[in-house]
Amino acid sequence: MIVTIGIIAVLLSETIEFFRTVSIREFFGSATWAPMFEPRQFGIWPLVGGTFLITAGAGLIGIPGGLGVGLFLNEFAAPGVRACIKPLLEILAGIPTVVYGYFALTVVTPTLQRMLPDTEVFNAASAAIVVGIMVLPMVASLCDDALRAVPRSVKEAGYALGATKCEVSLQVTVPAALSGIIASFILAISRAFGETMAVTLAAGSTPRLTLNPLQSIQTLTSYIVQVSTGDTPQGSIEYKSIFAVGMLLLVVTLLFNMLAYSLVKRFRSVYE
Amino acid sequence: MSNTHGMTPTNSAIFGGSLRIPGEKAAAKTVVRATWKPRHRWRAFSSKLFFFTSLMATLLAVAALIYLLQSVAEQGLGRVSWSFITSFPSRFPAKAGVKAALWGSAYLTVLTAAIAVPIGVGAAIYLEEFAADSKLRRFIDINIANLAGVPSIVYGMLGLMLFVRICNFGRSLLAGAATMSLLILPIIIVASREALKTIPTGIRHAAFGLGATRWQTVRAHVLPSALPGILTGVILSLSRAVGETAPLLMIGALSYMAFVPETPMDAFTVLPIQIFNWTARPQDEFHVTAAAGIIVLLALLLTVNALAIFLRMRYQRKAQW
Numbered sequence: 077m078i079v080t081i082g083i084i085a086v087l088l089s090e091t092i093e094f095f096r097t098v099s100i101r102e103f104f105g106s107a108t109w110a111p112m113f114e115p116r117q118f119g120i121w122p123l124v125g126g127t128f129l130i131t132a133g134a135g136l137i138g139i140p141g142g143l144g145v146g147l148f149l150n151e152f153a154a155p156g157v158r159a160c161i162k163p164l165l166e167i168l169a170g171i172p173t174v175v176y177g178y179f180a181l182t183v184v185t186p187t188l189q190r191m192l193p194d195t196e197v198f199n200a201a202s203a204a205i206v207v208g209i210m211v212l213p214m215v216a217s218l219c220d221d222a223l224r225a226v227p228r229s230v231k232e233a234g235y236a237l238g239a240t241k242c243e244v245s246l247q248v249t250v251p252a253a254l255s256g257i258i259a260s261f262i263l264a265i266s267r268a269f270g271e272t273m274a275v276t277l278a279a280g281s282t283p284r285l286t287l288n289p290l291q292s293i294q295t296l297t298s299y300i301v302q303v304s305t306g307d308t309p310q311g312s313i314e315y316k317s318i319f320a321v322g323m324l325l326l327v328v329t330l331l332f333n334m335l336a337y338s339l340v341k342r343f344r345s346v347y348e
Numbered sequence: 349m350s351n352t353h354g355m356t357p358t359n360s361a362i363f364g365g366s367l368r369i370p371g372e373k374a375a376a377k378t379v380v381r382a383t384w385k386p387r388h389r390w391r392a393f394s395s396k397l398f399f400f401t402s403l404m405a406t407l408l409a410v411a412a413l414i415y416l417l418q419s420v421a422e423q424g425l426g427r428v429s430w431s432f433i434t435s436f437p438s439r440f441p442a443k444a445g446v447k448a449a450l451w452g453s454a455y456l457t458v459l460t461a462a463i464a465v466p467i468g469v470g471a472a473i474y475l476e477e478f479a480a481d482s483k484l485r486r487f488i489d490i491n492i493a494n495l496a497g498v499p500s501i502v503y504g505m506l507g508l509m510l511f512v513r514i515c516n517f518g519r520s521l522l523a524g525a526a527t528m529s530l531l532i533l534p535i536i537i538v539a540s541r542e543a544l545k546t547i548p549t550g551i552r553h554a555a556f557g558l559g560a561t562r563w564q565t566v567r568a569h570v571l572p573s574a575l576p577g578i579l580t581g582v583i584l585s586l587s588r589a590v591g592e593t594a595p596l597l598m599i600g601a602l603s604y605m606a607f608v609p610e611t612p613m614d615a616f617t618v619l620p621i622q623i624f625n626w627t628a629r630p631q632d633e634f635h636v637t638a639a640a641g642i643i644v645l646l647a648l649l650l651t652v653n654a655l656a657i658f659l660r661m662r663y664q665r666k667a668q669w
Contacts (some may be wrong), residue, residue, distance in 0.1 A: 144405025152399055153406075156447025161406060163657070168413045170653060172591030174620045175420070175642050178627045183419045184637055209389075209412050216409070240391050242398035263497065272594035277627055297501050297594070304508070304598045324506045326498060333497035337490065 087285050123321065126200065126293035130275055132205025133267040133289060134211055139261050141208070142215025146257075149216070162217075169213035177277030180206040185278065192290060198280025201289035206274050211264040218263065222256025223249055259336040266332035270325060272297040274283040296325050420646075424639025432640055446641055449622040452521070453590055453648075454590020456618055459525035460532065460589050465582055467529070468536030472578075475537070476544040477566050496534040503531045504598025514598050519599060521616045527595050532585040543574040576659050583656040587649050593620035619645045 145165070151157055184202035224250050234244035250257065280292030296300075300318045366602040432446060479485045507527025517523035546572050596618060619641060626638035 141405050141409060144402045145409050147398075148402035148406045152402065161410065164410055164413060166653075167650075168409065170587065170591070170649060171416070172593065172620050172645065172649070174591070174593045174624050174627070175416075177420070178623065178635075178642060179416050179449045181627060182423070182639075183415075209409075209416075212409055212412075234416055240395040242395040243391070245398065266497060270501065272499065273624060277604070277624065291549075297499065300501055300505070301594065301597055319505065322502055326502050329499055330494055331498060333494050334490075336497075337493055 134207035137208025138211035145216035146219025165213040177274040180278035198292040203279035218260030222253040259339040262336040427640035452616040464529035472540030504595030535585040543577025
């Protein structure tokens with residue numbers, strides 16, 4: 077409780093400081109992010125665009141993959157297989173993000189470069205792929221929980237009508253668990269949005285508004301890391317800018333999480 | 349017998365794809381055909397396809413895990429040795445070691461636990477056993493759930509302002525531990541509350557019936573039964589703290605340290621930061637060192653998680669309400 081107020085207070089005070097120097101119109105209106113050198117420009121869109129690119133790519137991999145694993149665990153896996161896969165997923169979920177960053181840089185990027193020669197050393201695609209792998213176990217286990225909460229009798233009614241497993245699963249179970257499943261997607265997106273280390277290591281630090289995933293980009297989080305690991309004096313404009321960026325990050329993830337929370341709440345009240 | 353329902357002539361027609369009723373017009377025939385289409389082949393095929401797709405997703409996830417571990421092992425296993433664990437980082441990749449980082453991680457974990465566990469478990473007990481179901485409590489509930497979803501780097505910024513600047517801890521072990529405590533507090537609270545919730549109300553009522561106060565009930569009956577569950581949650585959240593990098597990077601943990609921190613006010617470094625630093629360097633030799641560091645880190649985390657799973661299993665066997 078105090079922590080939330082603390083976070084908001086700290087971020088807000090520094091953000092206000094920042095906006096005293098840089099107008100809000102420039103922050104949201106300009107398309108160039110160049111805080112380090114003259115002429116300084118603080119247009120947030122390149123960072124948001126980079127973050128969006130990573131999040132979309134990660135969602136493309138993590139969401140269908142996670143849903144697939146959740147469905148498999150729920151519909152097909154024998155108890156023995158399930159008992160084997162669940163801990164494996166937990167390990168996958170427990171691997172520190174910095175390890176994923178290493179994986180992206182030393183394994184995924186060289187592979188991409190072999191397939192697509194014009195891939196840069198730092199590129200959005202490899203970061204998006206590993207972030208996708210990172211959120212996959214989370215989506216899988218949340219989807220699995222949501223699917224499990226659908227009462228057996230509902231499914232059996234479907235089977236009694238002669239539906240196949242696929243039809244029951246896609247037309248009965250998934251719609252019944254939909255809000256839980258969508259909540260897991262939103263949480264995954266919010267996680268990918270705030271992901272830091274893998275992105276910092278693999279995606280590079282070139283603020284650029286692009287849709288080409290093979291180029292180097294910069295995200296909101298990796299900008300914060302870049303400034304805080306460099307020797308930026310406290311009170312300078314770069315130092316204040318990270319708080320504005322952090323504020324944006326916080327607001328977006330909070331919105332995502334609240335949406336997911338309200339969906340889960342709705343989903344819980346369905347079968348009680 | 350086969351003619352019981354009088355449908356034998358049409359049965360084959362139904363499964364053939366259309367109803368043929370003699371004397372009907374061609375137009376009526378198409379209408380019937382459009383509404384009734386048993387697609388047995390498609391249904392059987394889609395069922396198989398569905399199974400196959402979800403199986404593939406699972407296999408891919410498992411394959412990704414194995415590939416990740418294998419590539420790390422291939423690169424780094426040769427570098428892991430006793431001298432790697434007992435030497436300090438170095439400019440020369442072949443001599444670099446993780447001693448400072450390993451000790452830093454250990455100290456940080458102990459300090460974090462010392463700060464976060466009493467507060468977290470206390471908050472959980474209060475919310476679950478004492479607090480009345482008020483609007484404020486529900487607000488706190490939502491708040492805690494939201495806090496668990498805040499990106500870790502934001503905690504780092506809070507720690508930087510609050511502990512490094514305002515409390516004047518400097519870029520010390522204490523500031524790091526305090527920041528980490530903030531990060532894992534919501535996780536500890538949620539896990540402890542779940543553990544407390546599994547204790548049946550009957551136990552509490554029995555204690556109340558014997559004249560125990562609320563606090564006596566909690567201390568003597570509820571807490572001991574919920575302890576394994578709480579412990580599991582605490583261990584898992586600490587393992588999260590061990591692997592976390594971004595907030596410590598924010599508050600300024602060092603990346604090069606040639607000594608072991610001795611007091612809570614000393615500068616420090618931890619394993620993930622050391623790995624980050626080695627990975628970010630362009631030379632391949634340092635990547636090998638990073639892989640070796642990852643092996644040490646993963647071994648540490650696996651041990652911790654195994655401990656948690658062991659506790660959970662013991663708990664599940666013992667508690668048969």
